[in-house]
Amino acid sequence: MDTLACLNTRYSVRKYSTKPVDFDMLVEIVHAGTRAPSAGNTQDFRFIIVTNKTVIEELAYHCMEQIWIASAPVVIVAIAATDLAEQRYGLRGKRLYVTQSTAAATQNMMLAAHALGLGSCWIGAFEEQFIADKFGIPPGYRPQALLTVGYPDKLQEPRVEKKRLHELLYFNRFGMPFKHPELYFNEYAEFVRKQAKNEVFIPLKALASRVKTYLSNKKKGQESQEEETKKK
Ligand SMILES: Cc1cc2nc3c(=O)[nH]c(=O)nc-3n(C[C@H](O)[C@H](O)[C@H](O)COP(=O)(O)O)c2cc1C
Numbered sequence: 001m002d003t004l005a006c007l008n009t010r011y012s013v014r015k016y017s018t019k020p021v022d023f024d025m026l027v028e029i030v031h032a033g034t035r036a037p038s039a040g041n042t043q044d045f046r047f048i049i050v051t052n053k054t055v056i057e058e059l060a061y062h063c064m065e066q067i068w069i070a071s072a073p074v075v076i077v078a079i080a081a082t083d084l085a086e087q088r089y090g091l092r093g094k095r096l097y098v099t100q101s102t103a104a105a106t107q108n109m110m111l112a113a114h115a116l117g118l119g120s121c122w123i124g125a126f127e128e129q130f131i132a133d134k135f136g137i138p139p140g141y142r143p144q145a146l147l148t149v150g151y152p153d154k155l156q157e158p159r160v161e162k163k164r165l166h167e168l169l170y171f172n173r174f175g176m177p178f179k180h181p182e183l184y185f186n187e188y189a190e191f192v193r194k195q196a197k198n199e200v201f202i203p204l205k206a207l208a209s210r211v212k213t214y215l216s217n218k219k220k221g222q223e224s225q226e227e228e229t230k231k232k
Pocket of ligand 1: 010011012013066121122123124125126159160
């Protein structure tokens with residue numbers, strides 16, 4: 001599966017089959033987590049793989065009673081090394097950078113799991129002190145996310161709706177919607193304006209693909225014109 005297909009098709013899995021997950025896959029997933037970016041390459045994240053069924057069942061109750069978690073054969077605890085981040089970058093490191101790098105690591109693990117044919121779900125709602133005590137996480141470290149991992153059960157909740165790109169994307173300035181193509185499309189503004197005249201709303205991804213075709217045709221046209229001139 002290529003990267004774009006992987007991130008476009010990933011979804012949160014909250015019901016798992018009983019099929020066990022191979023150890024090498026788990027190592028592959030956590031390895032992907034450790035490849036995440038971190039401020040100044042601090043690598044301010046740590047991970048615990050939990051496979052004990054009884055412990056996972058217990059966890060479910062301490063995640064605001066999300067009982068479905070008990071169906072997961074594996075939970076990975078993603079831990080932010082807050083003191084390490086603070087030593088390097090002060091309060092900004094502790095409050096912001098470490099959260100960002102541990103989140104990037106968590107997303108990496110979700111994508112790796114999906115690429116391996118597994119499902120996962122990010123759990124943020126848990127009793128932090130319980131998790132710290134249960135897994136012996138010392139002061140200076142903060143459990144940031146639990147990640148359930150396993151083979152998806154055949155029966156899954158319908159996938160959630162995502163907002164359309166144009167609802168979330170601005171151009172050049174916050175709040176600037178897709179209105180004045182000349183402001184951000186430079187040389188292909190004219191093409192975009194023509195397209196926009198014919199349709200009330202063009203999905204941005206479709207538009208981007210049309211712009212690509214337009215530019216490639218334009219390039220081909222220029223090349224064949226140059227050929228003609230050379231022949232003359
Ligand atoms: C910070 C964070 C915390 C989350 N906490 C939970 C959680 O406690 N329980 C849960 O079922 N899903 C949780 N999720 C998963 C989201 O509900 C899910 O990603 C979202 O509904 C979008 O669905 P998708 O992952 O299928 O695209 C969390 C996601 C994030 C990023």
